[in-house]
Amino acid sequence: MKTAQGHLTYCTNIHGGEAWNEHFDQLKAHVPAVKRLVAPDTAMGLGLRLSDRASRTLGDGKRFDDFRSWLAEQDAYVFTMNGFPFGDFHSQVVKAQVHAPDWTTSERLDYTIRLFDLLARLLPMGMDGGISTSPLSYRHWHQASPRDWAAMRLLATNRIVDVAAHLVRIADEQGKELHLDIEPEPDGVLETGAEFIAWYEQELVPLGMIALSERFGCSASEAESMLKTHIRLCYDVCHFALGYEDHRAVVDALGQQGIRIGKFQVSAAIGARLPADRAAREAIAEAFMAFNEPIYLHQVIARRKDGSLVRFLDLPDAAPSVFDQDAVEWRSHFHVPIFAENLGLLESTQSDIKRILAIHRESMLTNHVEAETYTWGVLPGHLQLPIAESIGRELNWIKQQL
Numbered sequence: 001m002k003t004a005q006g007h008l009t010y011c012t013n014i015h016g017g018e019a020w021n022e023h024f025d026q027l028k029a030h031v032p033a034v035k036r037l038v039a040p041d042t043a044m045g046l047g048l049r050l051s052d053r054a055s056r057t058l059g060d061g062k063r064f065d066d067f068r069s070w071l072a073e074q075d076a077y078v079f080t081m082n083g084f085p086f087g088d089f090h091s092q093v094v095k096a097q098v099h100a101p102d103w104t105t106s107e108r109l110d111y112t113i114r115l116f117d118l119l120a121r122l123l124p125m126g127m128d129g130g131i132s133t134s135p136l137s138y139r140h141w142h143q144a145s146p147r148d149w150a151a152m153r154l155l156a157t158n159r160i161v162d163v164a165a166h167l168v169r170i171a172d173e174q175g176k177e178l179h180l181d182i183e184p185e186p187d188g189v190l191e192t193g194a195e196f197i198a199w200y201e202q203e204l205v206p207l208g209m210i211a212l213s214e215r216f217g218c219s220a221s222e223a224e225s226m227l228k229t230h231i232r233l234c235y236d237v238c239h240f241a242l243g244y245e246d247h248r249a250v251v252d253a254l255g256q257q258g259i260r261i262g263k264f265q266v267s268a269a270i271g272a273r274l275p276a277d278r279a280a281r282e283a284i285a286e287a288f289m290a291f292n293e294p295i296y297l298h299q300v301i302a303r304r305k306d307g308s309l310v311r312f313l314d315l316p317d318a319a320p321s322v323f324d325q326d327a328v329e330w331r332s333h334f335h336v337p338i339f340a341e342n343l344g345l346l347e348s349t350q351s352d353i354k355r356i357l358a359i360h361r362e363s364m365l366t367n368h369v370e371a372e373t374y375t376w377g378v379l380p381g382h383l384q385l386p387i388a389e390s391i392g393r394e395l396n397w398i399k400q401q402l
Contacts, residue, residue: 001039005360005402006367007127010034010391011082011265013049014373018088020057023050024067030388031074037392038399043075047370049082050118051089052111058118068122078122080263080368083115083131084183095297095314099188102137103156113166116178120170128177130262130368132234135188135196136160140313142189153189153203160231161208165215167230181234181262186299186333187313192243193250196233200259204231232262235365236372237356238269241349242301242331244309247356251365263368264360266398268338268348271331278323284330285322287345288315291334298334302327335373337390339397357401369402371395 001008015026027046035044050058058064071077085098086108101107115131123129136156142149160180167178184190190199205224208231212223233254240247254261270291272284291298292315300318302310304326312318315332322330336343341350359365371394385393 001042001044003369003399003402005357005364006369007045007079008369008395008398008402009045009047009080010371010395011047011049013082013085013089014387014391015049016089018051018053020050020054020063023054024070028070030391031076033388034391034395035074035076037388038395043077045080046071046076046078047080047082047372048078048122049085049089050115052086052107055111055114055118059114064118064121071122077124077127078119079124079127079129080370081115081119081129081131082372083112083133086111092295094295096138096140096187098297099134099138099141102134102141103159104137104152106159108134109159109162112163112180116163116166116170116180119178120174120176123176123178125176128179128367130179130181130232130234132181132183132263132265135182135184135190136199137189139187139189139191153199154207156189157199157203157207158211160204161211161227164208164227164230165212168212168216168226171230177229179230179232179260179262181232183234183236183239183265185236185239186242186301186311187297193240193245193253197253197257197259200231201257228258228260232260234263234265235261235356236265236267237353238265238267238333238335238349240356241271241352242269242299242333244301244303244329244331247352247359251356251359251363261366263366263370264356265370265372266338266353266357266394267335267372268340268350268353269331270334270336270343270346271329271349272346273329274322274327276325281322284345285319287343288330288332289319291332292316296334298332300330300332303329303331337373337394338371339393354401357398361402369398371398 017023017026119129142152163180184196190196208227209220209223298315300312336348
């Protein structure tokens with residue numbers, strides 16, 4: 001829905017179904033109920049998630065026309081998409097495979113371009129449209145040697161430039177401004193705000209300026225402007241909170257480089273301060289482990305007394321370190337309901353959401369705000385509610401913050 005601070009929606013990766021007909025059935029079952037709760041008298045925006053398989057099917061003429069007709073009947077529209085998970089995202093173990101195929105592959109490039117071609121057909125005129133994606137790859141797949149690391153980054157960055165070129169052509173031919181939104185996350189090749197900005201300025205811009213200048217016969221400065229229009233940051237608040245990042249500092253650093261935020265994914269992690277008492281620490285560790293489930297990665301980042309960070313690949317990897325007296329706080333990558341601040345012995349990083357949305361209110365940093373709590377099916381039982389009610393509560397909570 002349109003708000004004074006941009007378009008607000010939720011990501012439909014919440015709903016299962018990898019085949020298009022399965023996912024469409026989920027949309028028809030849940031979207032009308034959500035709309036009644038949050039946008040009964042205005043158009044409802046959707047953050048569409050399509051698997052590779054579904055993206056191939058939706059391109060079929062009749063299926064596409066049926067979907068577009070259904071959107072019109074529901075007074076709904078699509079302005080952003082989630083192009084991060086390529087395949088099954090719910091019914092089997094995902095873990096690090098959420099990055100596969102990564103940006104070193106033609107499969108990831110082809111899938112992303114296919115999504116943009118669909119978005120260009122769905123996006124109402126006068127709006128910009130974005131698709132979020134993996135931060136190049138999962139870093140632990142590419143650390144055999146410095147040469148392998150550099151080669152991976154070069155190949156992945158060149159594929160991102162190929163997407164930018166495709167989006168320039170869409171802008172020229174259709175008058176629609178589309179952008180690819182890179183989403184830093186724990187253990188991604190681009191994990192932090194600083195890593196994203198360094199990659200953007202030191203790798204993407206130099207490569208892109210040369211490639212786009214050659215392809216479009218434009219100046220280097222015009223090529224840089226194309227890149228900064230079509231390649232942006234997906235600011236997942238959970239991910240930045242996990243790294244204890246200073247949101248104001250990240251936003252200021254982006255602004256200094258002229259790098260735009262494509263969308264905010266509004267999400268919260270779990271966390272707790274670690275007391276000195278051993279028994280209390282053990283109880284907190286047990287509370288964290290209640291969130292250990294087999295489908296997704298739940299990285300833990302510990303903050304130590306000196307401010308340094310220690311990273312763990314998943315919740316079970318962190319468990320033996322709970323009695324490290326130099327660690328004063330843990331945060332874990334588990335998207336919990338954003339309207340729930342207190343989780344018993346644990347708390348959410350809801351305060352980070354409030355901080356970044358306050359900054360957004362001041363400066364209108366993006367046109368896209370999207371709730372992305374995709375873990376409803378694997379939450380501990382006491383946090384589970386009917387799905388439409390849960391989504392509605394999240395969106396109405398965000399509306400209050402905005």
